[in-house]
Every structure is written in structure tokens, then in C-alpha cells.
Amino acid sequence: MGQITASGDVLEYVNGTDLVVFDNVTRSTHLLEAPTSLVYQVIRKEISIPEELIGEICGTANIEIGDEELESVLENLSEVNLIERTM
Amino acid sequence: MKLSDLDQSELSGRLKRGGLGFQAGRFSIQLKSSVPSIFRGLLELYGDYPLTTSPFTDFHVSVARAKGARRWYRPQAVFGFNGAFPFAPLPLEHAFPLMEWGLNWCVTNHCHQYLVVHAAVVEKSGRALILPGLPGSGKSTLCAALTGTGGWRLLSDELTMIDPVSKAIIPNPRPISLKNDSISLIQRFAPDGIVSDPVRDTIKGTVAHVRPPASSVDQISKPAPPSLVVFPKYDPTATSELRPLAKGRAFLRLTDQSFNYSILGKTGFQTIAATLDASDCYEYFYDGDLRHAVTLFDSLVDP
Numbered sequence: 001m002g003q004i005t006a007s008g009d010v011l012e013y014v015n016g017t018d019l020v021v022f023d024n025v026t027r028s029t030h031l032l033e034a035p036t037s038l039v040y041q042v043i044r045k046e047i048s049i050p051e052e053l054i055g056e057i058c059g060t061a062n063i064e065i066g067d068e069e070l071e072s073v074l075e076n077l078s079e080v081n082l083i084e085r086t087m
Numbered sequence: 088m089k090l091s092d093l094d095q096s097e098l099s100g101r102l103k104r105g106g107l108g109f110q111a112g113r114f115s116i117q118l119k120s121s122v123p124s125i126f127r128g129l130l131e132l133y134g135d136y137p138l139t140t141s142p143f144t145d146f147h148v149s150v151a152r153a154k155g156a157r158r159w160y161r162p163q164a165v166f167g168f169n170g171a172f173p174f175a176p177l178p179l180e181h182a183f184p185l186m187e188w189g190l191n192w193c194v195t196n197h198c199h200q201y202l203v204v205h206a207a208v209v210e211k212s213g214r215a216l217i218l219p220g221l222p223g224s225g226k227s228t229l230c231a232a233l234t235g236t237g238g239w240r241l242l243s244d245e246l247t248m249i250d251p252v253s254k255a256i257i258p259n260p261r262p263i264s265l266k267n268d269s270i271s272l273i274q275r276f277a278p279d280g281i282v283s284d285p286v287r288d289t290i291k292g293t294v295a296h297v298r299p300p301a302s303s304v305d306q307i308s309k310p311a312p313p314s315l316v317v318f319p320k321y322d323p324t325a326t327s328e329l330r331p332l333a334k335g336r337a338f339l340r341l342t343d344q345s346f347n348y349s350i351l352g353k354t355g356f357q358t359i360a361a362t363l364d365a366s367d368c369y370e371y372f373y374d375g376d377l378r379h380a381v382t383l384f385d386s387l388v389d390p
Binding site: 015020 | 333334335336338339342348349352353356357360363364
């Protein structure tokens with residue numbers, strides 16, 4: 001099952017690693033597939049991903065964020081994973 | 088009372104007076120026409136549709152001979168909607184396809200209570216199969232094969248209407264429009280079906296219409312839950328193959344095929360998401376082997 005989340009004028013539909021984003025202002029719809037969708041979701045702290053995928057994501061993600069922001073995301077990954085492992 | 092219950096003189100009289108009210112799929116129509124091919128087309132293809140008695144009508148439409156000097160040497164037909172004429176006239180012999188295209192236009196331009204997707208849709212065992220596709224993808228041909236021999240119920244060959252509230256497919260069965268080579272293909276594949284005489288040299292080439300199964304017309308009021316979304320692609324050089332399609336990609340392709348997604352906005356987004364959540368998604372490359380197609384789709388609903 002997919003999941004719809006809403007934030008202001010943006011709707012997101014997540015199904016597996018696919019993320020569909022709807023911008024109600026421009027009435028435009030965008031598809032993000034892995035790995036871009038994973039990075040996007042991690043930035044929003046919505047999912048966690050295995051550490052072994054970090055390198056792959058960094059190498060292939062095509063997303064416009066600054067290096068500092070990306071490093072911040074990656075730093076948070078360990079914490080997120082740690083929480084998951086203890087559950 | 089069905090349209091076929093009228094004797095021909097009564098049918099002709101009502102048509103000419105503008106008093107033929109019937110349920111053309113989901114919507115009630117009040118039709119006026121004195122064009123002979125409209126009369127013949129109704130007799131041939133709409134006999135199972137119920138007449139309406141309610142004073143309320145969804146669409147008041149007409150198909151008339153165009154006025155002007157051309158009526159003497161190249162007569163034309165014009166489609167009217169609520170007294171307006173949204174299209175340029177077409178040759179008189181194209182009158183019946185013009186009416187069908189006009190009725191589709193009525194739905195796509197006025198029925199925003201539904202998400203309307205350019206797709207055929209059929210149902211079997213309580214599972215609706217949506218076949219979105221560009222013209223030429225083969226969706227109507229598959230639709231005619233499935234409903235003609237496979238025991239599938241026709242919901243629509245052209246316009247899939249999804250209710251944003253219930254998320255169910257709303258039936259709108261009308262004659263199935265076939266083009267060019269698909270006409271003879273279906274006549275050979277489903278010889279018991281009733282296919283209208285081909286109309287040549289239209290803007291879509293040669294077209295003909297298939298009479299919907301009576302059982303589909305009888306179930307006009309019975310919605311069906313979405314279950315399968317399959318994007319067909321006819322390629323005579325291909326090997327028939329069904330490939331799983333990621334739902335994200337299916338999502339974008341459905342938005343591309345929707346007539347009113349951008350009008351519905353968030354509601355359209357949520358409706359597509361719900362449709363995909365309830366459905367398995369595929370691409371279907373097929374070489375025109377309709378027997379293979381029917382067997383394949385049967386196996387998807389009755390594994």
C-alpha cells in the first residue's frame with residue numbers, strides 16, 4: 001500500500017521506493033525514483049536506509065542539495081538506523 | 088422499456104422531434120436527429136439501452152445536416168450540444184462517429200465529479216481491468232476481444248470514470264470504437280458480435296462500432312473496484328509479453344492519460360493513488376494475438 005502525506009500545497013505518494021509529488025500551486029506532478037527518492041525522504045526524516053546504501057546513493061543521486069546538507073543527512077542516518085535496530 | 092422496444096416509425100418520429108430520451112451509458116441523453124445513419128446506428132448498436140422517462144437529462148444533443156450551400160453538393164453533419172455547435176461539420180456519412188465523439192466530448196468536458204482517464208475498462212469476477220493508452224495502443228481492440236469472447240463486462244472502451252469518493256469505476260458502456268485493421272480482426276475473432284458498417288476516410292481513418300453486450304448494458308448502475316492497470320502497446324513485431332510496472336511510473340502515465348487531473352487537483356492525485364493502491368500494474372506488449380491476450384487477462388483475475 002502506498003501512503004499519502006500532505007504538507008501545505010504539496011501531496012506526496014510513497015509506494016516502495018517510488019515517490020510521487022504533487023504541487024497544488026503549479027498543478028504539476030513529479031516522480032522521484034530510487035535513489036533520488038530515498039535521499040529526498042531521508043532529508044525529510046521519513047525513512048531510514050541501510051548504511052551500505054549510503055555510498056551508492058551519494059554516487060548516483062541526482063538531487064540539488066548542498067554538500068553540507070547531504071553530510072548532515074548522512075550523519076543522521078546512523079542514528080536512525082540505530083533506533084531501528086533496537087526496536 | 089428499451090430502445091429496441093420502439094417500433095421503427097416511433098423511433099424515427101421521436102428522433103426527428105427531439106424526444107428520444109435514453110440512457111447512453113451512465114448518462115441520460117435527449118437526442119434529436121433526422122440523419123438516416125443516426126437512426127440506423129441506434130437500431131443496430133443501442134437496442135439494449137433503456138429509454139428514459141425522467142424530465143431531467145444530462146445532455147441535450149443533436150446531429151443535423153449542416154446548413155449552407157454545401158448541403159447540395161457535399162452534405163455535412165453537425166453535432167449540437169445544448170444549442171451550441173462545438174465542432175466543425177463533418178461529411179454527412181460520418182454522422183454516427185461524429186455523434187459518438189460528441190458524446191465522449193460531453194463527458195470529458197462536463198463530468199468533473201469523476202476522474203476521467205483515457206482508457207478502456209472491463210470487469211470480470213468483480214475485478215476491473217483498466218487499459219489506458221494512446222490512440223493506436225490497441226486498448227479498444229483488446230476491449231472488444233475481452234467482452235466479445237472472454238465473458239468480460241464492458242464498462243467503457245474509451246473513458247474510464249473513477250469516483251473520487253468511493254474510488255470505484257463507474258460504468259459507462261457505449262459502442263466500442265474500432266479503427267482500420269482492428270475492424271476485420273475483431274470480426275474474425277468474435278464473429279457473433281454485431282459490428283456496424285465501416286465509415287471510411289474519417290479523421291481517424293476507417294471506423295466501425297461494436298454493439299456492447301446486453302449484459303453490460305443491464306449493469307450500467309453497478310460500479311466495479313479497480314484491480315488491474317495494464318498499459319497495452321500494440322506492436323506487430325513484438326512478442327506478446329506482460330511486464331510489471333512500478334506504481335510511480337504508472338502514476339505519471341495515468342496523469343498523462345487523464346482528461347481532468349489538473350482540474351481536480353488534490354482530489355485527482357488522491358484518486359489515482361487509491362486506484363494504484365488497489366491495483367497491480369503492468370505493461371503489455373502484444374503482437375495482435377487476441378487469443379493469447381484473453382487467456383492472459385483471464386489468468387490475472389482467476390489465477
